Amino acid sequence: MKRLLRALRGWCYRRLPSWSRTSHGKRLAGFERRWNLEADGFTKEGFVRILKKRFLRGALKGHWLELRAGDGLVGSLGGWLESSCREWTVEAWEDRLDPLHQLRIFRPRTRVIDGRLTDWKLRMDDIIPDGITTRGAREASAVCRAVRRQTVRPRWIGIWNPSRRSVWACRLESCGYRLQVVYERMEFFRGETA
Numbered sequence: 001m002k003r004l005l006r007a008l009r010g011w012c013y014r015r016l017p018s019w020s021r022t023s024h025g026k027r028l029a030g031f032e033r034r035w036n037l038e039a040d041g042f043t044k045e046g047f048v049r050i051l052k053k054r055f056l057r058g059a060l061k062g063h064w065l066e067l068r069a070g071d072g073l074v075g076s077l078g079g080w081l082e083s084s085c086r087e088w089t090v091e092a093w094e095d096r097l098d099p100l101h102q103l104r105i106f107r108p109r110t111r112v113i114d115g116r117l118t119d120w121k122l123r124m125d126d127i128i129p130d131g132i133t134t135r136g137a138r139e140a141s142a143v144c145r146a147v148r149r150q151t152v153r154p155r156w157i158g159i160w161n162p163s164r165r166s167v168w169a170c171r172l173e174s175c176g177y178r179l180q181v182v183y184e185r186m187e188f189f190r191g192e193t194a
Contacts, residue, residue, distance in 0.1 A: 006033060018166035025164055031182040047183055048080045055180055055188055061087030062130030067117050067139035069094045071102035072110065077133050077158060082109055093117045120146040133158035144171040157189045
């Protein structure tokens, strides 16, 4: 009964508008409870399984872009996609020296680029990303700006939001994206066409 009440409360929270920091925090709590993440998504393996089934909806191939990828292991969705689905290709951008060195060691299949992607006109690759995750505020701003200007239109976007402010949700939702799930302060949005 307690689990059912928590699920019902989470459903109600997801419908709250992001008017204030408090209401947005409750809304995020609702998205953290979605798809039984508290139980089935407790481990990273469980979360990725749920994410592939519910969020990616069984997409077996595509191109994923990781901005501020870090070492490529901790919290990396691209690493999981690359290892579990051979058809996914991953491109990782990192500008910090130590994480960049570790990224190149830990992820030999990933195309690693030294630098920050804050201006989408400078990206020379013609491959349009199906999904983007970012762990940097500058990169997240650049992604939102590129989406608004219709320079890029990925099906999925994940933004790390440690401050839990509503800025990314407001920007992406105004461009037709909808918040789907929140996991360890990473907010995952899906476009209308996905």
